[in-house]
Amino acid sequence: MKKIYLLYAFLMILSVQAQExxxxxxxxxxxxxxxxxxxxxxxxxxxxxKKFFINSPIPEKFNDHNLGNRVFTSFASPTEANPVTANEILLNSIAKEAIAKWFNRSEKGGFNMDLIKSRGSYDASVLDIATAKASKRGLDMLADAGEELIKNTFVLVNEFKYTSKEEVAKKASGWLKVVGSVASYVPGGSTVSTISNAAAVGATVAGKGYIVRTNAHLYRLDWNEEAATKFYNEYWADDNTITEEKKQAFDESKIFKLVYVGSDNSWADVQSSIFTKKREEQLVQRATIKAVDAVIIELQKNHEEFKTKTPLFTGEPITAKIGTKEGVSNKSKFEVLEQQIDENGKTSYAVVGSVKVDEDFPIWDNRFGAEDENPDSKIDRTYFKKVSGKDFHPGMLIVQKKGK
Incomplete structure (x- = not known):
């Protein structure tokens, strides 16, 4: 009997390793x-x-589409009445640069499909532009690449403000009876109990860190049928066929745009004890990245098109490499999607079930710097329970349900 149990355990380990x-x-x-x-x-x-931000990685649930400039010297905050016009020249320039990066534009002005093939796992032959334009399947594949990849290109503009905890504590110590004032002073509207605690322990501890707030503005690349048709017919050429006329046509084009999605704000409080060896400069850096991660969560809650998909890590038990950095909580629910490809190679996603967080396991804390704050943690994934659907397996994708 003991040998049977050992064999079963060994097979389970192999199964999990195979899934991973x-x-x-x-x-x-x-x-x-x-x-x-x-x-x-x-x-x-x-x-x-600035240096830290420029060198910080893009969240791993996104493709890195960073362009050369990561710091804007000026930017007019958009309003609902005027979301783009104040920054129209800048945003149009970004849109054109984003397209140039998607198609690997060379110094000669020629384009190729290498990046699209890589990110989309498309077969090289079906993305040959001359061949594609000669068949419905080819055109469908070009359209699919546009819908799946190019159209889902986002630009996130962050405006940062910093407030030292010492300053918050000093303000709070005189305002503890004025609930509205305290809540309005702290970025994001922290709880009064948090402020009370900060004031009570004094500036020695409260000053060991910063509250960082980011007001973020989200834009999306407007890759539509008109823009795609004009690009492939009037601007497209590889390095072997590029002409000065086509190069100039793209340089002078004004058809590429960014559309405003929305704005949101969030904040990060990097708390530090009096025993920390972290310098305040390091605490500000940590808080800056945490604030960006937090505002991405807020934007994803409010804008469906900005939500990311995550592959299941294992199917039994159901796990995924997603956690607090993506806003997962015990109340989070997800749809399970299966990728389907039709006879023309075009992609669609079918909902095949749903899952919720398994409260018997801790949620993975994968926020920036979590390994320093929780050095003994061995958690590297989040566990889920099936709510509906049949068997799930790695390769299926999960996306958080609307409003969750």
Whole structure:
């Protein structure tokens, strides 16, 4: 009997390892993201923060579509009445650069499909432009690449503000009876109990860190049928066929746009004890990245098109490499999607079930710097319970339900 149990355990381990290996080889089509910050030279540690932001990675649930400039010297905050016009020249320039990056534009002005093939796992032959335009299947594949990849390109503009905890504590100590004032002072509207605690322990501890707020504006690349048709017919050429006329036509084109999706704000409070070895500069850096992650969560809650898909890591038990960084909580519910490809190679997603967080397991804390705050944690995934559907397996995707 003991040998049977050992054999069963061994087979279970092999099964999990096989699932994990399969998951790691899954290629799914992520949205692409370009993040920038607005320069604020009067902020504490402004130069080091810019350097840190420029070198910080894009969240792994997105393709990195960063362009050369990651810091804007000026940017007019959009309004509902005027979301684009104030920054129209800048945004149109970004749109054209984003297209140039998608098609690997060379110094000669020629384009190729290498990046699209890589990110979309498309076969090279079906993305040959001359061949594609000669068949319905080819045109469908070009349209699919546009819908699945190019159209899901986002630009996130961050405006940062910093407030030291020492300053919050000093303000709070005189305002503890004025609930509205305290809540309005702290970025994001922290709880009064948090402020009370900060004031009670004094500036020695409260000053060891910063509250960082970001007001973020989200834009999406407007890759539509008109823009695609004009691009492929009038601007497209590879390095072997490029002409000066086509190069100039793209350089002078004004058809590429960014459309405003929405704005939101969030904040990060990087708390530090009096025993920390982290410098305040490092705490500001950590808070900056955490604030960006937090505002992405807020934007995804409010804008369906910005939500990311995540592949299942294992099917039994049901796990995924997603956690607090993506806003997962015990109340989170997800739809399970299966990718389907029709006879012309075009992609669609079918809902095949739903899952919710398994409260018997802790949610993976994968926020920036979590390994420093929880050095003994061995959690590297989040566990889910099936709500509906049949068997799930690695390669299926989960996306958080609307409003959750």
């Amino acid at each position: 290996t399969k998951e790691q080889s899954v290629k799914y089509r992520r949205s692409s993201l370009y993040t920038v910050m607005v320069d604020a030279p009067n902020l504490p540690y402004a130069d080091s923060i």
